[in-house]
Amino acid sequence: MHLIIAEKHIAAKRIASILSAGKISQVRVNGVDTYQLQAEGEKKIFIGLSGHIVKLDFPRFYNNWQKVEAKELVDADIITVPTEARIVAALKKLGKEATRVTIATDYDREGELIGVEALNIIREINPDVHFDRVHYSAITPKEIIDAFENVSNIDFDLADAGHSRQVIDLVWGASLTRFISLAAGRLGKLFLSVGRVQSPTLALIVDKEKERDNFEIKPYWELYAQLKGRKGIDFTVQHVNRRFWEKNEVETLVSKLGNVAFITEVVTSIKKDKPPIPFNxxxxxxxxxxxxxxxxxxxxxxxxxxxxxxxxxxxxxxxxxxxxxxxxxxxxxxxxxxxxxxxxxxxxxxxxxxxxxxxxxxxxxxxxxxxxxxxxxxxxxxxxxxxxxxxxxxxTFAEPAVWETIKAKFDISSEEFSATGARLVEAGWRWYYPYNAPEDRLLPAMEEGDELQVKGIEVQDKETQPPGRYGQGRLIRTMEELGLGTKATRHEIISKLYSRAYVHGNPLQPTRTAYAVIEALEKYAPTISKPEMTSRLEADMDRIAEGQIPEEEVLQESREMLNSMFNDLEKNKDKITESLRAGLREDKVIGTCSKCGSVLMVMRSKKGSRFIGCQGYPECSFSLPLPRSGQVVVTDKLCEEHGLYHIRVIAQGKRTWNLGCPHCNFNDWQRSQQENKEEAQEKNAVENTSSEKMGKRTKKITDIKGIGKITAEKLDNVGVSKIEELINRDPEELAKLTNISINKIKEWQESVV
Known part of the structure; x- marks a missing residue:
């Protein structure tokens, strides 16, 4: 039996369909769909994996953060753990019967490793099985048929390069994440993720934000004149100085400008815009x-x-x-x-x-x-x-785009102005690829010596702008230039920065948590925040793939680098803890309390629920609710009405929720609750016109589901003994006074409205 292994189920199905001209039967093996056919006296079975069906991990003992120091992970044993039990079982069952195995996973470092992982499972129970490899770049009939007619060998060096990346990323990520999280006191789902590629990438974003923070904004002025050209076509010219740093200088110039402009120079040229290169x-x-x-x-x-x-x-x-x-x-x-x-x-x-x-x-x-x-x-x-x-x-096969450009100079009262124009003469490649095409900037026909009327003078007030943040596309390109990550992982690194609430928005803006982590790393373990270390390891992995050095040599080198880093970290543990906790505290500040002037922060109750609370408590009890789940990200956008920073909520696997100003959001919620309450009351008034229906309504507070004798006493102690009193009380205030959850109180209120 010939077993063909693809990287995913749908790929296996397509490959099987191509090679069998659609004449395949679907058979479940250990709960996994396979595709089978009989060809030339040989049974062929196609099975798709689910990417990696095993993962690397530490033995269970090392998972205890309290008992195992972070540094111990650097030299700890690493084991392989199945992640897709059904597929592993199906591979073993089919592999036992196979006389030949063909690996048909994607051909790259990751795909080669995925294929070798599957092959190793089979060789454990069938060590003498014959195996080979097919390469293809598209799942089309021609590519697949050619691939299976020209089988090759598995590239174990390429798979080793992929395996070394897994080991290095696991050890670096797990050990550094544990150290930093423990130092910051951020455990559970809110741990602080640190990684070999992730941290230098985050450092790029933070360093760019620091440039913006330190940028000195300066005012400047630009001077324009509107001219009337031939055939009555108006156009604008700018003073050649471009920027004036003193306002009085511009005002002096404006006062001397007349209403006639002379064209002193016109230069027309042709510019060719080359076609783009193929997509990588x-x-x-x-x-x-x-x-x-x-x-x-x-x-x-x-x-x-x-x-x-x-x-x-x-x-x-x-x-x-x-x-x-x-x-x-x-x-x-x-x-x-x-x-x-x-x-x-x-x-x-x-x-x-x-x-x-x-x-x-x-x-x-x-x-x-x-x-x-x-x-x-x-x-x-x-x-x-x-x-x-x-x-x-x-x-990529088209001709260049051709532009006609015009550069003209003008004299207005002995002051020089200029204008440029451009017109697309031949679309060339832009006809095929119209994305982000520049627009024509047309100027009227003109000749040197022409005299034009000045219709108006305009001075524009402007300010210098800080350097732009990284957009995701630009960041990917920068990562490539610096050797951070690979073509297969860079977009995943950016996604991880979002999911860990290190960044928000696009262009990417770092949170105070990101500042705290990167500043601590740059000060006490700078190697992890710089691209040079990661780039060096990436180059070493390339050398593994090329068969120049063994995998173990690179793994040992990475462990030595990491041990050296931990010497610095442990030496400065107290300072790192202080630095991280101070920075993390800033990321919880929402603004100033309008009632007492104290700081409003994201807080947690004794039961673990979170809310925005006032540091002036208990003297000041002002608070605002927060969603139950997701990470809260405080942005730099300020609500003009309430003086509070807008917030976003990031939940795993869900769209980011731009909640905005928490006070405005709460007010909106209260209004909607009041509207719902009024609608319900109108509905009840209609439904309860008969005395029979009136008798069925909830009369006592203990008639509400969930309110027993003890809970009723708690409510009575704070002045809530009737249903009307429960409905009219603020749920947040009532929750604080009774230590009953806000959500419970809201449920009770809604059940009787």
């Missing part, structure tokens, strides 16, 4: 980001399109099409359908010469459209990404 992962993510896709969502959609056979493998560093690709045949696929017009124009060319980027690799080609998709086959987001890939592919 970074180029693709950057382009998708400009369309509003996050790196994580862009990669998720690209992965789905790849598995469906519509685009090639989206994880690639390559920006040069291989000579083995039949580019004309690839374009001919689109000679029908929605891209027909574009394909026909390219096919009319005698030769197809695509652009070339600087990065050329041999594992996968640049991302290209692998087959023609119908708009009806994809959802809206998938179609946008698919169309982006198709158009970029076409654009």
């Amino acid at each position: 992962t970074t180029e693709f993510i950057t382009a998708a980001s400009s369309l509003g896709f996050t790196p994580a969502s862009a990669m998720r959609i690209a992965e789905a399109l790849y598995i469906q056979g519509f685009i090639s493998y989206p994880r690639t560093d390559n920006t040069v099409y291989s000579d083995t690709l039949d580019l004309r045949a690839m374009i001919e696929v689109f000679a029908r359908g929605p891209f027909k017009e574009y394909a026909e124009k390219l096919l009319a060319k005698e030769t197809l010469e695509p652009t070339r980027g600087k990065k050329e690799t041999t594992d996968h080609p640049p991302i290209y459209p692998a087959s023609l998709a119908k708009k009806s086959e994809l959802n809206e987001q998938e179609w946008k990404i698919y169309e982006l890939v198709v158009r970029r592919f076409f654009a």
Whole structure:
């Protein structure tokens, strides 16, 4: 029996369908769907994994944060633990009967490791099984058939490189996270995550924010004149000084300017705008980001399109099409359908010469459209990404865009002004790829010596702006330049920064927690916050993949680096604790209490529920509610009415909730509750017109479900003995006085309204 192992279930199904011309039977093995066929006297079974079906971990003893010091994890044993028990059981059952195993996972470092993990499970119970490997870059009939006709060997060096990354990231992440979290007193779900790639990436964001914090904003002025050109066309020119730093200087100039402008120079030229290079992962993510896709969502959609056979493998560093690709045949696929017009124009060319980027690799080609998709086959987001890939592919074969530019100079009362214009003469590649196209800046026809009327003078007040924050696309590109992470992991690192509430918004803005962690690391363990260490380890992993050095040598080097780092951390543990806790406290400050002027902060009750409370308590009892779950992120946006910072709530696996000003939010909630109450009262008035219905209404406070004798006494002690009194009391105030949860009180109020 021949067992073929794909990385995911849907990939296994597609590959099986291609190789069997659709004549396959679906059979469940240990609760896992497999696809089987009989071909040339041999039974073939296709099974899909779920990515990694095992994970690396420490023995259970090391999981106790209180008993095991963080540094002990550096040299601790590492074990392999199954994460997909059903798939592992199915592999063992099928592997026992197999005479041949073919690994058909994605061909990259991660895919090779996933395949080897599955193979190792099989070899434990069938050590003599024959095994081989197939490589493909798109799940299309031609690619898959060619791959299975040209099998190759498993690249164990490549898998070792993937394994070394898992080990290094586990050890660095677990040990440093434990140390920093314990030092900060942040345990449980709110632990402070630290990582080999994550922390230098976060440091980039924090350092950029510090530049903005330290940036000195300066006022300046710009001087413009509006001129009347030929055929009555008005246009604007600017003084050549661009910026004036003294207002009186501009005012003096304005007072001397007349109402006639002379054209002193006109220079017309042609500028060529080169076509873009082919998409690799970074180029693709950057382009998708400009369309509003996050790196994580862009990669998720690209992965789905790849598995469906519509685009090639989206994880690639390559920006040069291989000579083995039949580019004309690839374009001919689109000679029908929605891209027909574009394909026909390219096919009319005698030769197809695509652009070339600087990065050329041999594992996968640049991302290209692998087959023609119908708009009806994809959802809206998938179609946008698919169309982006198709158009970029076409654009790489197109001619440059041609612009006509005009630069003109003007004399107004001996002061020099200038204007530039541009007009797209030939669309070239921009016809195929219209995204983010610059607009024409048209100027009227003009000649040197022309005399024009000055219709008006305008002075614009402006301020210098701090450096911009990192957008996700720009951050991905910077990470690549610095050797942080890989094409497969960079978008995941950014997602993790969001989920750990280190950053919010896009462009990315760090929280005070991020400041606290990075400042502590930069001061007491700077290696972990700098890209050089991570870049060095990444280069070492590349050398493992190339067979130049053994995996164990790199793992030992990383442990030595980490042990050295822990010497610094432990030496400064008290200072780190002080620094972290001071910074974390700042991240809980919401603003100033309007009643007493004390600080309002995110707090927790004795029972663990959280709220915004006043530090003036018990003298001041002002408070505001917070959602029960999710991490609260305090932004720098201030409510003008209440003087409180807006907040966001990040919940795992859910959309970020922009709650805004907590006081405004609470007021809105109270209004909606009052409206609901009034509606319910009107409804009750209609329903209770008969005495029979009146008799069925709740009369006593103990008639409410959940309020027994003891609870009723608690309420009575604070002046709530009747249902009307319960309805009219503020739930937050009542909760504080009785130590009953706010949610319970709200439930009771709603049940009787």
